[in-house]
Amino acid sequence: MIKEGISFKEAGKFEETRFEKIHNVIFHSSQEASVLVAQEIANIIQRKEELNEPCVLGLATGSSPIKVYEELVRMHKEDGLNFTNVVTFNLDEYYPMDKDNIQSYYQFMHEHLFNHVNILPENINIPDGKVSSEDLHQYCIDYEMKIKYLGGLDFQLLGIGRTGHIGFNEPGSHINSGTRSITLDHLTRVDAASSFLGIDNVPRKAITMGIGTVRNAKRIVLLGWGISKAGIIKKTIEGEISSRVPATYLQEHSNTTFVLDTEASSELTRVKTPWLVRPCIWTEELKLKAVAWLTELTKKPFLKLTDKDYNDNGMSSLLTDEGTAYDLNIKMFNKMQQTITGWPGGKPNADDTYRPERSTPIRKRIIIFSPHPDDDVISMGGTFDRLVEQGHDVHIAYQTSGNIAVSNEEALKFAEISKALNVNSGESEDIIQFLKNRSANEIDSLEVRKLKGLIRRSESLAATRYLGVADSNVHFLDLPFYETGTVKKNNLSEADIEIMCNLIDSIKPHQIYAAGDLADPHGTHKVCLDSLFEALKIVKHNSYMDDCWVWLYRGAWHEWESYQIEMAVPMSPDQVLKKRHAIFYHQTQKDGVMFQGDDNREFWVRVEDRNRLTAKKYHDLGLADYSAIEAFKRYHF
Known part of the structure; x- marks a missing residue:
């Protein structure tokens, strides 16, 4: 485990700039970052255990925290990390949602964490997706009061949606909001559609902890992985505080860290255009990146950029290195020109010095x-x-x-054709009956998966x-x-x-x-x-x-x-x-x-x-x- 006192600032790539309003660190991979987040959580658990106090954790679901939970499970099994003093509160749950539904966050948490550690069942708190509509308001108040009774959250783990939601606090959520029922944004439902095999199956409502509840946590760590999160990460870290991007409320929390991989950080100013932030060491790759950015900004092709264009946009040091805009423009033009080829396997008997692929062997x-x-x-x-x-x-x-991308309707069509061609095919009849009678939570049978895979094969x-x-x-x-x-x-x-x-x-x-x-x-x-x-x-x-x-x-x-x-x-x-x-x-x-x-x-x-x-x-x-x-x-x- 990481020793006490080692911070993400020391472990990851961090640089404070005038553009950024939330502390963030960048890692090469989400795997590396997840291990460090898990180790911080483990340190908090152990410290509270030494004080004979409960450790109150706010936990998230979705793909972002899975590797964190895997590492916590590993530490429990291999290093003896003890969860008996841990009390957990999950951020949210779809509504309505049965606990035994494979898409429920109850199932998610037990599958990825709770079934594998020695946490006491009575210390697990997940919003109940089946509480009656009449009791829902009081249920949310009770959930909130239980967190407060335990002294608030010692640590809150978050992901972020492309709407900027944390938990299911969608755009429009108030900074002081508490646990409540909420209607999900369409984009949130679109992002969940693959898990539910279609947007029509995604619930329209959820129960979520509020922004105020999250912001009262003593420590907050938000995980951001992948290129699809890059835009909203930039808005959250560099933008103005706004209910349109609820995660921006975290700018006012004094102990928050965003933990990002390289893809999720790619739109941050210090990553995308570092020459606007600090003096740069102009590598060949960075030169091309900068000049291509400048052509897009000025709407000019390479060969029409001027010294003034470079100087006006924070790139005067590049001209100092290269001489004149004329020389640099030709160099970058040639570099891009040389990427173009009609011979992706290499052009036979041609000089390949400036071609992207080798000319030999001729037949690859x-x-x-x-x-x-x-x-x-x-x-x-x-x-x-x-x-x-x-x-x-x-x-x-x-x-x-x-196979999972073949709809049941398509599979049924092929099974019926198969049966028509072979009337005595018991396997085809079994598939037909399964598809006609399967429940919403039922996993495809091996026979159905085989059929769907064969359909994809034949198309390929x-x-x-x-x-x-x-x-x-x-x-x-x-x-x-x-x-x-x-x-x-x-x-x-x-x-x-x-x-x-x-x-x-x-x-x-x-x-x-x-x-x-x-x-x-x-x-x-x-x-x-x-x-x-x-x-x-x-x-x-x-x-x-x-x-x-x-x-x-x-x-x-x-x-x-x-x-x-x-x-x-x-x-x-x-x-x-x-x-x-x-x-x-x-x-x-x-x-x-x-x-x-x-x-x-x-x-x-x-x-x-x-x-x-x-x-x-x-x-x-x-x-x-x-x-x-x-x-x-x-x-x-």
Whole structure:
């Protein structure tokens, strides 16, 4: 455990600036940060135990605190951390909600923490989602009074929603609000939709501790992970206090720390535009980032920026390093120009000094890892097509079955067709009866999951055949972490990593493409990317890996910033159409797709818009005008 006195300021990256109104620390990964948060909680528990006093904890749910709870469980089992003096109060619960519902926060807390430590059942307090409407008002008052009776919260753990809510205190919540019933914001319900398999199943109300209750805690730690939280984190830390962003009320709390990973901190001024905060050491990457930012700010292409543009926007020291705007502009123009290539596998017999990929070997062995059975064509369908057309040995590896994204209606349709073709098929009849009679909380049976996985497989094979890939080059890995039958997945295991290693070892690739998009709403992309990174640690010592490059693409949720792009593959209008048709083969993911987040456009529409926008960004920088561009960033392992 961390010794008493060691603070997040010492452990993470912190720098006080005139823009920031809440203490925050940045960590490379949420895993590292979660361990330190858990250790702070453990220190408080132990200190209160030594004083023979109860330790009163306010706890949060959602994906953000899961790793914190895992570490607390580990410390209990391995280090003897004692929870008998701990009293917990959970922030919130959906309303109405049964305790035994798999989506209830009661189930969440017991699954992730309470079932694994020696906390006394009578010391667990979670809002009751089934209290009657007549008794609800008094119930909330009693919940509030119980916290006050115990002397208030010693420590409050928080996440943050994209509306700026803490707990379920949605925009409009009062600074002195107490525990109460609240109507959930539409965006909050959208963010929860994947867990409930559709927004229509998400409750419209909740019970939540109030802003005033939270602000009375002696210590507050808020966790912020991922690129999707970057915008609201910036508003909360740098914006004015406003009921429109309830988390900004924490600016007035004297002992609050926001614990962030690099993605969640990416919009903070000191991270996004550090030259506005302090003198910079101008690395090549930072130069490109700064100049690309300046072109966007001034709405000028690279070659039209002037000395005055640089000096007026806090970048005079960059000109001191580089000489004149003229010299710097040409340098940055050339750097971006050199990312563009119509030969993603390398151009044969060409000078590759300034090309993003090597010219040799002419025919490369390539693995495209796709987290779900459609991410390959959605995210890099044009590049996929180029690689095949240019004669490379392209392998597609679908990391998960994607079965959970097939609706029950689609599965029922296929089961009924199967039964019609084989009247005596008892398995088809079992599936039909299960789907017609399943309850809301029931997990798909193994037979249903198998059927849904086969549906995704057949769609994938239709798309890869359309793009000219032999079935023998299509690999369905079905990584075990995914196969739970629910939105919640298991942790990455050695079995997952072994499957990844075996495939890489069998193909011995010159190129690997993988999804670096961590903004997908259900986290599968991150686990799949982690599985690759862990596999690379193992196989990198093999001689064939000396000649292997890894390129990361992003999916339907987010795109690389222009300064991050290291390979840009233009697409012609015909290729855009071909990519669209490949996506259409994944028919169960059209129209009523389950996991589209807060973007109502179909995947093919949003990716075409994204690819057009990337091309427009290049054109705005003063580069060639293309119909669409797919972008990649190299990962150095």
